[in-house]
Amino acid sequence: MNVEIRLATPTDKAAAAEVHIVARNTYYEGHVDVAALDRRAAQLRAFYTEKLDRFDRRLWCAEIDGDVVGMALTGPSMDNLGPWVGQLYQIHVRPDHWREGIGTALHRTCLDAWREAGVTVGVLEVWSNNERAQSFYESHGWRPDGHSRPGKGETTYRRLRRTIV
Known part of the structure; x- marks a missing residue:
């Protein structure tokens, strides 16, 4: 399996x-109402395809044989912690590719x-x-x-922190 990690193009959104x-x-299955998941899915589709460019974010894609199987989104901290602080908003991998090193x-x-x-x-x-x-991030020093x-x-949503060296 050959995974390519690259900045997303507009056609990847x-x-x-x-x-x-x-x-x-x-990961929300059994914890969040399906209707709420469906509403949020519609919001996420609109964000990625229509609104993402309005923000100072970098979208990364993991691709295998031309198929996007993972993504990560970074940018400035939501809490304005300073220009030296970056926020990792998302790392997601399709569940059929979990535990393959893509994350x-x-x-x-x-x-x-x-x-x-x-x-x-x-x-x-x-x-x-x-x-x-939580286990993934802790294993990577967060x-x-x-x-x-x-x-x-x-x-709750817990904030994790890591020094970048």
């Missing part, structure tokens, strides 16, 4: 949205891009019920920094 949606629906390759690409841009600290949010994601915000139901 719809495929990246679908990767995000299918991965998201998988790790996307993660490495994001860190490399931040280093080149002079970003020294990364932040991200992870849903408290998504143990798979640690809780004490900040959180309300999530679905009685859950």
Whole structure:
């Protein structure tokens, strides 16, 4: 299997949205109402295809044989923590490609891009019920920094932080 990680082109946006949606629906399954997932899927499709260019974000794609199987989205911190802080908004891989190293390759690409841009600290949010994601990020050096915000139901989104060296 040969995975290519690259910056997305305009024609990749719809495929990246679908990767995000299918991965998201998988980890929210049983925790979030299906109608709510469907509403959010429509919002995500619109964001990726119509609104993403309005923001200072970089969309990365993981591609195998011309098929987008993973994506990552980075940009400035949502909490305006400073120009040296980057935010990893998303890493998603289609569930049929989990555990193949694609998320790790996307993660490495994001860190490399931040280093080149002079970003020294990364932040991200992870849903408290998504143990798979928490384990992934912890294995790559991310640690809780004490900040959180309300999530679905009685859950939270925890902010993790990592030094970029």
